Amino acid sequence: MGWTERQHAMLQAMSLRVWSPVAAPEATAPADPVRLPEPDVDTMPSAPPARRHSPPLRAASDAAVPPPSATPAPLPDAVTDLDWPALREAVAACQACSLCETRRQTVFGVGAERAHWMVVGEAPGEQEDRRGEPFVGPAGQLLDRMLAALGLSRDADGTDPAQQVYIANTLKCRPPGNRNPAPEELARCEPFLMRQIALVQPRIILAMGRFAVQALLRTDAPIGRLRGQVHTYQGVPLVVTYHPAYLLRNLPDKAKAWADLCLAADVLAGSAAEAPARAG
Template sequence: MTLPFPNDPAMREALSERLRFYRELGIGEFYRRPVDEAAWTQAEPEPQLEEARVAAPPEPVRREIPAAAAPPVRNAAIFSSQIEESLIAPRKPFPAPPPQAAALPPEQHFAALKLIREEIGDCTRCDLSKGRNKIVFGDGHPEAKLFFVGEGPGADEDAQGLPFVGRGGQLLNNMINAMGLKREDVYIANVVKCRPPANRTPEPDEAHTCSPFLFRQIDVVRPQVIVALGQTAVTYLTGEKKPLSAWRGTVHPLRGTKLIVTYHPAFLLRDPNQKKHAWADLQIAMRELGLTAPARK
């Protein structure tokens, strides 16, 4: 039986984030294990799980089935310890980011970014290359004081080879303008530079393969403030998996600059009520940059 996915955008975002959390912890195989569903629904409850159950509702009457047809009894203690071990020590820990490169004179920033793009080349380092149209390297001022980091390209970005040019990009442009800046004043890049299939969240191996190029872009531009747009961006920038609420509202140190976290524009399009909270995050960035919002006309 397939359960319907909720229509509420906030609930969809929360469920998607929880699934990404479990996948990055490497415990997805527990719910992918093939099971004889007919036998499972007819079998008696496992003794270990039954003992731990508190105030459980009465079990429905089940018809007797031959013992050979019942699924093998799993050891609940072992099962629980495997989950606990996965939560404490993820199977694929975050690799250390590359060492921070020496600062370059401003006049060399453009050429340095061009060299990074040339090194990426027609990249086939991960499976995302198989379905992409164009590599989306980055866009903006090579000496920008403000650097936005997103998750990955979407369909419009994949077609044009530029980050944030679809509906989410239009909203990001509005956010930048509200700060008293123009898009050409900032720099924009993503954790991965090829579009994930169906706009899914990048897999850890894909993000780990591509993120070193992002760190090198940051080291060249040397912004005063980095704004991480969404959970994926802050996770791979910091190497820490925490809820977005634990990051927002505070300035964090990152590679000699200041990191501020807010919602991804795509999420704000699904839940416009969160825009006021995103604006509060951007005002923190403005204070760090010494900016004043332009007067509304």
């Protein structure tokens, strides 16, 4: 497939290498971390319980979250200035790593562009690769039920941003065979995700799965140690939880994931309650 001069210029301005099968091999990336064993479940509750039980709200201390192993690179100017249509075009045109050779299409994101909630997942799977939308397989169905239990939807046509969710992945292309994302692949896609977050301006971020957590919090700590706390990403409250694909094979942790969603809802409700007080 050929690429226009504009697309080449855009990718070069973003410091992204255009993938070529004959390019000299780069230094071998560190071995990919092994995924946590991933989880056959019944459904999440179709409506919120009469009384939600969530962990006490507390900010994460410096001791609870290891210091970042690396600092996110500043967004290239070419990405910083992109609006939604231009960003979508840049993602669709990206040939920055070898995943462009095997993908059917890129998986950009879905939902209301100014939603109060933003869900960040890991990498597209086979069904996402076919449809070009994140979380559309069994894991996506579970996620939709989880969100619906809090009155939330990925539907972009709603009128209340507080009930809308924007969903994106750390990786915009499917790794072959659904393997773990490689560090270089995550690094190449990071500017796109950072710009999506900047455009949405969410009031709460839900990081789902190990690689989403690593990308946003710059930590190798297990999810079990990061749950139940309120982290931040560039000033935005962030709550860590398990990926729905994991929950599909690990039924007992569904209750923990529900508690994580309730914590995120409490954080958002608390922020909304504080806003009028600050204004007064």
